[in-house]
Amino acid sequence: MNQSAFLKVEGLAKSYAPTNPQIPNVFEGVDFEINKGEFVAIIGHSGCGKSTILNILAGLEEATEGYVIMNGREVKGASLDRGVVFQSHALMPWMSALKNVEFGVRSRWPDKTAEQVREHAMGYLDMVGLSKAAHKKPFELSGGMKQRVGIARAFAIQPQMLLLDEPFGALDALTRGTIQEELLQIVQATGQTVFMITHDVDEAILLADRVLLMSQGPRACIAETVPVTLPRTRTRASMHHDPDFYPLRNHLVDFLVNRASQPKVAAVQTINANVVNF
Ligand SMILES: Nc1ncnc2c1ncn2[C@@H]1O[C@H](COP(=O)(O)OP(=O)(O)OP(=O)(O)O)[C@@H](O)[C@H]1O
Ligand SMILES: [Mg+2]
DSSP states (O other), X not given: OOTTOSEEEEEEEEOSOTTOTTSOOSEEEEEEEEOTTOEEEEEEOTTSSHHHHHHHHHTSSOOSEEEEEETTEEXXXXXXXXXXXXSSOOOXXXXXXXXXXXXXXXXXXXXXXXXXXXXXXXXHHHHTTOGGGTTOOGGGSOHHHHHHHHHHHHXXXXXXXXXXXXXXXXXXXXXHHHHHHHHHHHHHHHTOEXXXXXXXXXXXXXXXXXXXXEOOSSSBOEEEEEEOOSOTTOOTTTGGGSTTHHHHHHHHHHIIIIISSSOOHHHHHHHHHHHHHO
């Protein structure tokens, strides 16, 4: 194993019934690492354990076996070093969009003045196209808008590692494309380290340096690690012209449809829906 990896995951397993040997682990033997500045996406069928892994990386859930080391330290509990965008938004309902973003910014930089905190938070709301909705509360926002506040909130604390759980799943295709491009630019400019769950193979190819393919549970594991060989200058509009694009895309889709083991009909439909969306 690479001793200098920024994040190391070793022998991770999760059981929701550890005292009952009749119930198998959700996943087990999950090993992978992420280098500083690397963007790693994970794809797998619904229920295989992707969000559970992400929550363990975030320090929000405990593994049954194995450990996670980030920057030389074992991950225990949540930290502002890791910014999380959840699968369904987790905003504080009594706070405006702006206040939700400001909350993290203030904790991260307690010495910033109220004005500096506001300006910083507004910059990130602007990035996700929500400066006009800054003073609205979550109940006044659409699902996609709430998700964008969650994205602004995670990015605003400039964490050492971003953990994104299907961050664009609730967005319409146009907004999704815009924010994917934004994310790409931010990641390229800042060298941000990212771990992202997605069901969308095109999104994974656009954004990631490597894609982890997770088999179906129970006892799911990382079945394959696939490097994305397209040059880093890829864009949504141009990447399908690259000769590596379709072979790579076919490989990922084929895994999900044929090799992840007995895919459920519902999950295959999700993949097909994403193909149409692109
Ligand atoms: N608190 C819990 N108690 C018991 N089982 C749980 C709990 N949370 C998750 N699970 C089970 O663990 C498995 C993995 O769940 P997880 O949410 O990690 O899947 P996922 O890969 O993120 O799926 P999706 O793609 O649908 O979001 C599922 O089978 C789920 O039913
Ligand atoms: Mg999930």
